[in-house]
Each structure stands twice: as C-alpha cells, then as structure tokens.
Amino acid sequence: MTFFRMQDYEIYIEENGLVNLYKHIKAIYHLDRVFVVTDQNVYNLYHEALERNLLELKVSFVVVEPGEKSKSLKTYQEVISKLIKLGIKRNHLLIAFGGGVVGDLTGFVAATLYRRLPYIQVPTTLLSMVDSSIGGKVGIDLPEGKNLIGSFYDPELVLIDPSFLKTLSRREYANGLAEMIKAGLIGDKKLYQHLLDHEDVTEAEITMAIQVKRDVVLLDPYDKVERMYLNFGHTFGHAIEKKHNYETYLHGEAVAYGMLIALQIGIKYNESKQELYDEVKKLLLERGLVKEPLLKMEDYIKEIITDKKFFDNELHFIVVPKVGTAKILRLKESDFQ
Ligand SMILES: NC(=O)c1ccc[n+]([C@@H]2O[C@H](COP(=O)([O-])OP(=O)(O)OC[C@H]3O[C@@H](n4cnc5c(N)ncnc54)[C@H](O)[C@@H]3O)[C@@H](O)[C@H]2O)c1
Numbered sequence: 192m193t194f195f196r197m198q199d200y201e202i203y204i205e206e207n208g209l210v211n212l213y214k215h216i217k218a219i220y221h222l223d224r225v226f227v228v229t230d231q232n233v234y235n236l237y238h239e240a241l242e243r244n245l246l247e248l249k250v251s252f253v254v255v256e257p258g259e260k261s262k263s264l265k266t267y268q269e270v271i272s273k274l275i276k277l278g279i280k281r282n283h284l285l286i287a288f289g290g291g292v293v294g295d296l297t298g299f300v301a302a303t304l305y306r307r308l309p310y311i312q313v314p315t316t317l318l319s320m321v322d323s324s325i326g327g328k329v330g331i332d333l334p335e336g337k338n339l340i341g342s343f344y345d346p347e348l349v350l351i352d353p354s355f356l357k358t359l360s361r362r363e364y365a366n367g368l369a370e371m372i373k374a375g376l377i378g379d380k381k382l383y384q385h386l387l388d389h390e391d392v393t394e395a396e397i398t399m400a401i402q403v404k405r406d407v408v409l410l411d412p413y414d415k416v417e418r419m420y421l422n423f424g425h426t427f428g429h430a431i432e433k434k435h436n437y438e439t440y441l442h443g444e445a446v447a448y449g450m451l452i453a454l455q456i457g458i459k460y461n462e463s464k465q466e467l468y469d470e471v472k473k474l475l476l477e478r479g480l481v482k483e484p485l486l487k488m489e490d491y492i493k494e495i496i497t498d499k500k501f502f503d504n505e506l507h508f509i510v511v512p513k514v515g516t517a518k519i520l521r522l523k524e525s526d527f528q
Pocket residue numbers: 230231232233236257258259262289290291292293295315316317318319322323324325326327328329338355356357358359360363366442
C-alpha cells in the first residue's frame with residue numbers, strides 16, 4: 192500500500208484496498224450513514240462488494256446513467272433531489288464511486304449541496320484513478336461546452352483500488368493509459384519506459400502517474416501556472432474532442448493524437464526530437480489509441496482559435512524536449528498558419 196499526503200487529505204493506493212475502506216472512513220467520519228453516488232454499470236458490478244465492506248454503515252445509493260450525459264444540470268438536480276429524499280443532512284458523507292463522470296458530478300454536488308458536504312473519491316476507471324480523482328476539480332457540463340460549471344473542492348480521502356480495472360473494457364483501459372503516457376512524458380522517465388514495454392499497469396505505475404499529477408497540483412492547486420504542464424497533448428486533444436462532438440474519440444484517444452501534434456510542434460521549434468515522436472507514435476498505435484492515417488493539426492487549428500485559447504494573441508503550448516521534462520512555448524496565432 193502506498194499513500195500520498197495532499198494539502199488536507201490522503202490518497203491511498205492499494206490492490207484490493209476496498210477491504211480497508213471502512214477503516215479509512217472511520218478515521219475521518221463518525222456518523223453511521225453514507226450516501227453513494229455511482230453509475231448503473233459500476234452499481235451492477237460492485238454494489239455488493241461495496242456494501243460487504245461497509246456492513247457497519249447504513250449505505251444509500253443514488254445511481255445515474257453511465258456516460259458523459261450524466262454530467263448535466265438535469266442529473267445534478269436529480270441526484271440532489273434523491274439525496275434530500277433519502278434524508279441526507281449537512282454533515283453526512285458522500286462517496287463518489289465510479290469513473291470521472293461520477294467523480295466530477297458527485298464532487299460538484301458535494302461542493303454545493305448545503306454549501307458543502309464532505310465526500311470521498313473511490314475511482315473505478317484507470318483515467319479516474321490517475322487523473323480525475325486527483326486535484327479537486329469538480330463540475331458538470333452545459334449545452335454550451337464541457338466542464339463549464341465547477342469548483343475546486345477537495346475530497347476527505349481518495350481510495351484507489353486497481354482491482355476494479357479487471358472489468359474495464361480494453362478501450363476504457365487504453366483511455367487511462369493515454370494520461371499515464373502523458374504523465375511519463377512530462378514527468379517520469381521510469382514510468383514512460385515501463386509503459387513502452389508493458390501493456391498492463393499495476394499499483395506501482397498507477398502510483399508513479401499519480402505522483403506526477405500530485406506534485407504539480409501541490410505547487411498550483413488553483414490551476415494558475417504549473418498545472419499547465421498537465422495540458423501536454425490537451426490543446427489539440429480538446430479541439431479534436433470538440434470538433435467531433437465528444438462522440439468519436441474518447442478523451443484519452445484525442446489526447447493521444449494531441450500529444451503527437453505537440454511533439455511535431457516541438458520538432459518544428461527545435462525542442463523535441465524526431466526519434467521521440469516515432470517512438471511515441473509506435474506506442475500509441477500499439478495501444479490502439481491512434482490509427483493511421485493520423486489526424487492532422489491543420490484540421491483543428493480553427494477550433495483552437497475560436498475556443499479562446501489565445502490570451503493577448505498568445506497561447507501557452509506545452510512541449511516535451513526530452514522524456515520526463517516539459518516546457519512552455521509561447522505561440523502566436525500566426526505560428527499555426
Ligand atoms: N476532474 C478532473 O480533473 C478531470 C480530469 C480528467 C477527466 N475528467 C473527466 O472525467 C470524465 C471521464 O472519466 P472516465 O473516463 O472515467 O469516464 P466514465 O466515468 O464515463 O467511465 C467510463 C465507462 O466505464 C464504466 N466503468 C467505470 N468503472 C468501471 C469498471 N471498474 N469496470 C467496468 N466498467 C466501468 C462506466 O460505467 C462508463 O461506462 C470526463 O467527464 C472528464 O471531463 C475530469
């Protein structure tokens with residue numbers, strides 16, 4: 192078992208760690224009722240296991256539809272209504288039990304219902320283990336765009352149990368791998384090397400990826416400067432997701448194409464090496480994250496310009512000069528023409 196201390200809470204990473212959830216909850220919470228928000232897939236697969244490990248508590252579930260559409264104002268309101276009907280009070284504990292959708296939605300409910308309730312994160316997808324459950328960003332989407340309403344609101348604890356990954360589809364697994372490859376490229380050569388050689392990840396690699404994000408988040412909890420490094424591959428990644436209406440590509444797939452474009456831009460500005468581009472391309476192809484013919488930068492520049500990513504005609508663009516390091520380039524609109 193590994194644990195990381197964040198500013199005000201702990202992240203526990205442990206294979207089969209679900210068996211210790213009650214113990215961790217008891218250390219921070221003294222009431223006997225908890226309210227679990229989850230999605231239908233995770234509920235079907237794991238509600239019995241969760242209840243078995245929380246036998247001493249009265250557990251109430253609120254179950255939402257799987258998928259991004261549940262990060263909506265409508266579902267937010269439904270979840271709140273159900274929680275109130277179930278008798279939730281301002282000092283009761285909420286548990287976000289699922290992937291990033293459940294984590295972001297439940298965290299936002301926790302941040303706002305009764306002006307804040309304590310909550311914990313129990314992520315069940317690889318992406319939510321290494322990315323969305325860490326860093327306190329919570330929120331929902333609007334018809335106008337993704338993650339437009341939200342807050343920074345830290346959980347009381349995060350429990351990461353990699354054994355949940357056994358039931359994840361290959362595509363969702365690869366989706367999380369993309370964020371791990373990014374973490375390796377910007378901050379941990381050893382992690383990157385492991386991901387080059389192995390398709391499967393264990394507690395050890397999940398821990399390394401979390402450490403990269405944790406270190407950046409501790410430096411910059413409110414996303415002002417250093418967190419920008421986590422955006423490697425995301426400038427074009429977001430443009431790709433948006434242009435295809437968030438339907439064709441999962442986030443990790445879009446970021447995978449985005450990382451290749453960022454490496455190409457790095458090569459253009461003599462920051463990155465062609466050999467690294469070739470190696471990362473081969474890796475992403477092998478993991479099924481990208482396909483040939485690759486998506487082209489030119490097709491997404493318009494999205495980047497219209498998406499207000501430029502401030503004062505300048506875009507902070509992250510490149511990787513060598514594995515384990517990242518750098519900010521300040522690019523102008525004309526640099527993309
Ligand atoms: N808050 C942040 O900092 C942050 C960072 C990155 C992404 N996000 C958000 O995360 C969301 C994406 O998260 P995600 O990729 O986890 O998607 P998700 O929550 O939609 O989960 C993907 C699918 O996997 C299923 N699932 C979950 N756990 C499973 C398991 N153990 N076995 C089998 N199936 C399982 C879910 O039911 C769902 O169908 C997006 O909304 C994105 O905006 C947030």
